[in-house]
Amino acid sequence: MKQRYLATVAYDGKDFWGWQSQHHHRNVQDCIEEALAKFHPVYVEIVGSGRTDRGVHAKGQRFHFDSDLNMTCHQMMAAINCNLPEDVKVTAMEVVPSSFHCRFHATRKRYDYLINNGPYDLFLRNSHLFVKDILDIQQMRQASLLLIGEHDFSTFCANRTSEKENQVRTITRLEIIKTDHTIQMIFEGKGFLRYMVRMLAQTLIEVGRGRITIDQVQEMLEAKDKDACRFNAKPYGLYLMEVHYEN
């Protein structure tokens, strides 16, 4: 009997060309499907909660798949993990109804953006964006208040092919936490446009270093114009932290 499994997965984005299956480029989806193929008689496709771009990390990406091997969650997780490379690991597994859909039923996502803001620390070079200028956190927090809530985020989206799509999104949380030499920006919402978090992150960084004003952020947002924002933070500071499903 087929069972649907929902898995949580962490991966270090450094050596992946993103989540999405594609020829000629190492990606997370293919890695996991190849691991499943090692102990399934048929090829099992997985469905992710969404894509992550090249170089972006995940601590709480989710995917679902169907299997008729009747394994317990613990067995399934162990079987996948022992067939995965060291930069991707399943961290949790549960059985869900066959009507459950990993992407369509996601109600909330959290992305974190991490910055090494202080003396350069080479141990953070693949996990944090290094920003030499000391950022003004208060200014960044002021600017973030403009972005929280429901807005048309066309300015903060790189996807030119989707211009006719609805680009209204809701940011329910945008928190900026400073600890010693590290800044953590937390973005939460139901969904995000392509590059949206990275473009907002870099925009807030530019506010923090005084290169643009809070008024300019307001103007950029109101412009609803793809050419109004040229900022896009490097992928290696970005983490998909959590995908939530309400019962």
Added chain:
Amino acid sequence: MKQRYLATVAYDGKDFWGWQSQHHHRNVQDCIEEALAKFHPVYVEIVGSGRTDRGVHAKGQRFHFDSDLNMTCHQMMAAINCNLPEDVKVTAMEVVPSSFHCRFHATRKRYDYLINNGPYDLFLRNSHLFVKDILDIQQMRQASLLLIGEHDFSTFCANRTSEKENQVRTITRLEIIKTDHTIQMIFEGKGFLRYMVRMLAQTLIEVGRGRITIDQVQEMLEAKDKDACRFNAKPYGLYLMEVHYEN
């Protein structure tokens, strides 16, 4: 006029076969000497405060060298760093008297050993030893008290060729700090034998997981026998943190 420079350097040990210059294997010393060669008319040799083994990291290794380019410390540091790969960077530079010696004058060194003790975190896989069993910190601290102070550490030394050397060393600090899912062990002393910190670290881990008793640690230490300890913690959890010089 020749000037002697004292530099502090950080490196990610992952892709280095240790500090020491050697043929056919990438090492930190050669990397730095090659960087210096890029802007010196003669080959400049550097003297490290001591060696670190293959895979061991450093946040505060020190080395000295002589140059007659009459550059300021800031200029010298920038010139070296722009010729270094991304996994090694000079973090501080000062001018010292020509009588100063980086190894002979070191009065104290600090090594840290880092453990991922909790859910496996793949982002820590190259920087922390993963220990699945939850360690008993109180037991580890009890055992560490036996090791602090002046002892013959022959048991905790892998160097069979130096049997006639004095193997008495003094540990002035051995602190074990637990934060969330991470354990940090801090070792300080004037000097350490080869593998000593890693052997002590793994011995304390074995105490923490209940595989050996505190009495057994005492017996091992008193045995002064190279065959009395078979434990040696992986190099990628170890960091040379600081080298001190008293004026």
